[in-house]
Amino acid sequence: MHNLFADIPTELAEELSQTLLAADGVRIERIVSLGHASPAGFWYDQNQSEWVVVLKGAAKLRFEDQIIAMTAGDHLNIPAHRKHRVEWTTPDEPTIWLSVHYGKRS
Amino acid sequence: MHNLFADIPTELAEELSQTLLAADGVRIERIVSLGHASPAGFWYDQNQSEWVVVLKGAAKLRFEDQIIAMTAGDHLNIPAHRKHRVEWTTPDEPTIWLSVHYGKRS
Numbered sequence: 286m287h288n289l290f291a292d293i294p295t296e297l298a299e300e301l302s303q304t305l306l307a308a309d310g311v312r313i314e315r316i317v318s319l320g321h322a323s324p325a326g327f328w329y330d331q332n333q334s335e336w337v338v339v340l341k342g343a344a345k346l347r348f349e350d351q352i353i354a355m356t357a358g359d360h361l362n363i364p365a366h367r368k369h370r371v372e373w374t375t376p377d378e379p380t381i382w383l384s385v386h387y388g389k390r391s
Numbered sequence: 392m393h394n395l396f397a398d399i400p401t402e403l404a405e406e407l408s409q410t411l412l413a414a415d416g417v418r419i420e421r422i423v424s425l426g427h428a429s430p431a432g433f434w435y436d437q438n439q440s441e442w443v444v445v446l447k448g449a450a451k452l453r454f455e456d457q458i459i460a461m462t463a464g465d466h467l468n469i470p471a472h473r474k475h476r477v478e479w480t481t482p483d484e485p486t487i488w489l490s491v492h493y494g495k496r497s
Contacts, residue, residue: 289444290464306442306468309494311417313442336412336419338395338489340446358396362412383444385491388415 289315289340293379297321300371312386318344320376328368334388335363342380347372365391395421395446399485403427406477418492424450426482434474440494441469448486453478471497 287305294301297319306313312333323329338360346353346361347370353361363369365388374380393411400407403425412419418439429435444466452459452467453476459467469475471494480486 287466288464289466305466306491308440309416311491311493313491334414358394360393360395360411383489385412385417385419387417387493 289381289383293317293381294319297379310387310389314382314384314386316382316384318342318371318374318380318382319378320374321371322373323370328370330366330368331363331386332365332390333386334365336385336387337361337363338383340381340383342378343375344380344382345372345374346370395487395489399423399487403485416493416495420488420490420492422488422490424448424477424480424486424488425484426480427477428479429476434476436472436474437469437492438471438496439492440471442491442493443467443469444489446487446489448484449481450486450488451478451480452476 294317297317300321301317303315304312305315339355339357341357343356346355349368352372403423406427407423409421410418411421445461445463447463449462452461455474458478
């Protein structure tokens with residue numbers, strides 16, 4: 286038994302990503318950000334789709350055509366190869382994400 | 392954009408299950424319980440595996456060999472055909488679950 290809200294580091298040099306489950310083409314991750322953003326100019330371009338939810342904290346995801354602000358409970362689906370980056374996460378508290386990678390690799 | 396913690400009914404005759412995503416053999420659901428338990432003698436015997444987390448509230452899951460108490464943040468993986476039932480959810484507040492069904496149907 287593990288807890289999504291436990292074992293949150295108080296200092297984080299880099300975003301922390303932990304795999305909770307990996308099976309049958311599905312990967313579930315907990316991600317903890319603390320004011321982190323994607324490196325300048327970096328875009329995720331993933332060959333699997335990703336469903337993501339912010340459980341605590343606040344973040345902004347940038348897509349090529351829009352920025353989406355997310356707070357606790359907000360979720361969205363990112364189809365494979367939809368380019369995106371983490372534009373901002375709040376520096377005031379850890380942002381805890383849950384991410385489900387799924388689908389065929391394309 | 393939708394929010395996992397929004398639109399929680401204040402009265403619930405039955406447990407509420409809502410599909411957030413269904414694609415590529417993966418189904419993500421939000422489940423809201425308010426003191427509900429599985430019917431007497433009922434056991435889930437699912438042909439897909441299920442990863443489940445309690446996001447708010449409290450619950451007890453019964454397996455054939457043990458009972459697991461869960462509070463916010465606790466998650467676990469239920470392999471296909473591992474029989475289980477919801478033994479109890481707190482009547483004091485809604486219990487919000489996130490469930491990811493995945494894997495081959497067996």
